[in-house]
Amino acid sequence: MDTETFAARHIGPRADERDRMLALVGAADLDDLVAQSLPSTITGEAQLELPDPLSESEALTRLRSLAAENNPGRAMIGLGYHGTITPAVIRRNVLEDPAWYTAYTPYQPEISQGRLEALLNFQTMIADLTALPIAGASLLDEATAVAEAMTLARRTTKTGNVLLLDADTLPQTVAVVRTRAEALNLDVRVADGDLLDAIASHQPFAVVVQTPGASGRLAATQELQAIADAAHAKGAAVIAACDLLALTLVTPPGEWGADIAVGSSQRFGVPLFYGGPHAGFIAVRAKLERSLPGRLVGVSKDADGVQAYRLALQTREQHIRREKATSNICTAQVLLAVAASMYAVYHGPQGLVRIANAVHGAASALAEDLTAAGVEVVHEQFFDTVLARVPGRAAEVVQAARAAGVHLRLVDADQVGISIGQDATVEDLAAVRAAFGVAGDPAWRGPSRLGESSRTSAYLTHPVFSTHHSETAMLRYLRALSDRDFALDRGMIPLGSCTMKLNATTEMEPISYPGFADLHPFVPGADAAGYAILIAELEGWLAELTGYAKVSIQPNAGSQGELAGLLAVRGYHRSRGDEQRTVCLIPSSAHGTNAASAVMAGMKVVVVKATDDGSVDLDDLRAKIATHRDQLAAIMVTYPSTHGVFEEGITELCGLVHDAGGQVYVDGANLNALLGLARPGRFGADVSHLNLHKTFCIPHGGGGPGVGPIGVGAHLVPYLPGHPLAEVEGRGNGPVSAAPYGSAGILAISWAYIAMMGADGLRSATQHALLAANYVAARLTEHYPVLYTGRNGRVAHECILDLRPLTKASGITVDDVAKRLIDYGFHAPTMSFPVAGTLMVEPTESENLAELDRFCDAMIAIRGEIAAVETGDWPGADNPLVNAPHTQARVTAEEWHHPYSRRLAAFPSGLHAGPIGATGADKYWPPVARIDGAFGDRNLICTCPPPEAFEA
DSSP states (O other): OOSSOHHHHHSOSOHHHHHHHHHHHTOSSHHHHHHHHSOTTTOOOOOOOOOOOOOHHHHHHHHHHHHHTBOOOEEEOBTTBOOOOOOHHHIIIIITOHHHHTOOOSSSGGGBHHHHHHHHHHHHHHHHHHTOSEEOSOBSOHHHHHHHHHHHHHHHOOSOSEEEEOTTSOHHHHHHHHHHHHHTTOEEEEOSSOHHHHHHHSOEEEEEEEESOTTOBOOOHHHHHHHHHHHHHTTOEEEEEEOTTGGGTBOOHHHHTOSEEEEEOTTTTOOOGGGOOOOEEEEEOTTOGGGOOSOOEEEEEETTSOEEEEEOSSTTHHHHHGGGOSOOOOOOOHHHHHHHHHHHHHHHHHHHHHHHHHHHHHHHHHHHHHHHTTOEESOSSBSSEEEEEOTTTHHHHHHHHHHTTEEEEEOSSSEEEEEOOTTOOHHHHHHHHHHTTOOSOOOSOOOOOOOTTBOOSOOOOSGGGGTOOSHHHHHHHHHHHHHTBOOTTTSOOOBTTTOOOOOOHHHHGGGGSTTTTTOOTTSOGGGBHHHHHHHHHHHHHHHHHHTOSEEEOOOSSHHHHHHHHHHHHHHHHHHTTOTTOOEEEEETTSOHHHHHHHHHTTOEEEEEOBOTTSSBOHHHHHHHHHHHGGGEEEEEEESSOTTSOOOTTHHHHHHHHHHTTOEEEEEBTTGGGTTTTOOTTTTTOSEEEBOTTTTTOOOOTTTOOOOOOEEEOGGGGGGSBOOTTSOOTTOOBOOSSSSTTSSGGGHHHHHHHHHHHHHHHHHHHHHHHHHHHHHHHHHHTTTSOBOOOOGGGOOOSOEEEEOHHHHHHHOOOHHHHHHHHHHTTOOOOEESSSSTTEEEEOOOTTSOHHHHHHHHHHHHHHHHHHHHHHTTSSOTTSSTTTTOSOOHHHHTSSOOOSSSOHHHHHOTTOSSOOSTTSSGGGOOOOSSOOEEHHHHHHTOOOSOOOHHHHHO
């Protein structure tokens, strides 16, 4: 029997610590603090209707039972999702290791060198296999990768308005691309038959080739070259949607003329997860790298000339370029990209070829046996997918295979698709043959069916892909990389607006359960009964918590939730004949993705000013509404604000927009300050996206995975995203993600969190988040002014520390403070957002008082170091701040010429025993000194470089 509630383990401060914190901030109790902080107009609702909280063991028992209600069988449906085998050393030491899954996006590169190297390996893997020079560090899935390639091609070509899709394109890709293109007024055409003929009869700006096709057909290299030549002759870009494993054997896109290659890395060791999360990929020809969406890791050097990695070019571009950003992607799929890259590192090129040959050989043998038994095999050339024609019998064959434990694809009444994965066994192949009525023992290897498509070029030649093939070597490599990083398992990550809190092991464990991890997203509904229950319960709980009529969990990132929410607004207006309503009002303080998402939804961004206290300027709002009243579609507002305050005028803001016929979108990024206290769907909002990777404990995973579901009012329910391969009642908009339920494989995390916390636990967590932020603000305000406060001088769940006066007086910048915090054993807060020259701190409810005090003590000590620069005790160009972070190599060098001691450099808090991660033996040592970002952008290297390339 559990002796303590899960909520008590999730929330950091004990009762006595809570009381000490309340005394410092001047509140009688948590309810008093809430009353002092939140406007009464948004609180005071009835108790939330949630089930009584489960214990940890009860939650796991329930989730095991739900997983057992799914029938994964052996997945041979294909359509971009394939059976694979995750090496246990990668599953245990990446996917299930908090050193990897609790890390944050590597915006602080000095403490992210491990995952940055893993992502550079991913980029190298993609660039090598596609034979294109530049690859990004992962997108969300294959369908959205094609959509991103579409907009990239639109930006970089000057011809036509038609996107031409191969007739054999994956159906979910066609649907997602149509969703994106319709909002951007782009014309999507699916070729009716031969793609060359379609190119001749259209004026495309881009042509998408699916190779191998959804049917399994593998086009010959000569045919693909002819398609590329014809497209280029019309000034169009060529986008290849390809299969990574097939590329180990067939001619890569870069060699037959493609400009852009996209796809999914799922079959490189990432479980099916009922459709996600999986890392999509994109690679481009030269001169397109500066238009790439998403993350791009580059090679640079640190202050000592040591090779180092960092995010290049697009780093946080949405916050800089806003409506001019090339993409709205913020969350990528980093953890899954790391897993896929390590699959390639572990197997190496020879191992990948063995796997690919085994898959192809088994598919070829199946085709031989079917043909010999009189079954028509439609395509002569294929990689892993056999399309069989059985007139009038397709459903019967599929059902027979399902009864034997194998899921096949029912193409139509006459055709069955069989896609062989790495996990297929001889028993599975025998069951498939039996379903077609073919007797006898199955063969494992048939003659090649690749035709004139065999690859001759080398790939994965960098030593990293030939060094770690034993489990011992792989284990040590993974440990070495994770030791270079600072993640939540080491200490506090006080990032404002990012909510880095406990990702409990009990929440994480179920994602690996059989039935959850190995289910194909397109199995019949009856075979996903457990997921159906989990999804329905989670959507219902989220709707209850936010006050909305309905929630869709399809969006697989916050950015996709923003897009889906705005598309719902757009669909609603258009259904009423208000097609002219295209203006989206966005406060100047909003998250940068808001503006980028509005543009992607076909809207025009109009900025609303902020007042001196950081709130939306209601006078300016009234003026903007008056100017755009008939064109007003929506306002996107973050609540509490990005400035970390509860704005008093939020209900008035909602009323003003509604009176003008607009909709109110409340960005749910800061829901951790509202949960259990107020519900946006009840205080005036029409739609919100939620960040399950923030408020609801899905870990950030070094930059992803994320889930960004949307909640909507009853009038917007008909415009939630649907899907062509799933029956989703009442959802009239097209899909925004490749899989019907997005990143379903990690939904159990948030389900477990809500189920174990219960209504009271969630409310207490929010209260403690407010308490932690106000405690930090109270301790630090005399050293660093808190820039914005709300009623009674309170902040919400985060506070902004203003360093601008200190910078003016001393020359010490927020960058210097951020890097110095590394020496103290901390990840930096959010730098210069939403206000340049500031630090935004969000301590979360999961940190105990000792860790909060350790952070405050470090910041106060740093203020003392700044004072020493102000007084001239240390030179402005040579002090512990501008030289931070200090590596072991620096502090153990033969010579030391700085005006401060080595001990102060490395152990600013002293060598006494302290909390884990603080001092002495537990100290975190950054692997590199401060990185020169400009050098990396001027000398762009985005794949694993040979040493001589860097030295040159």
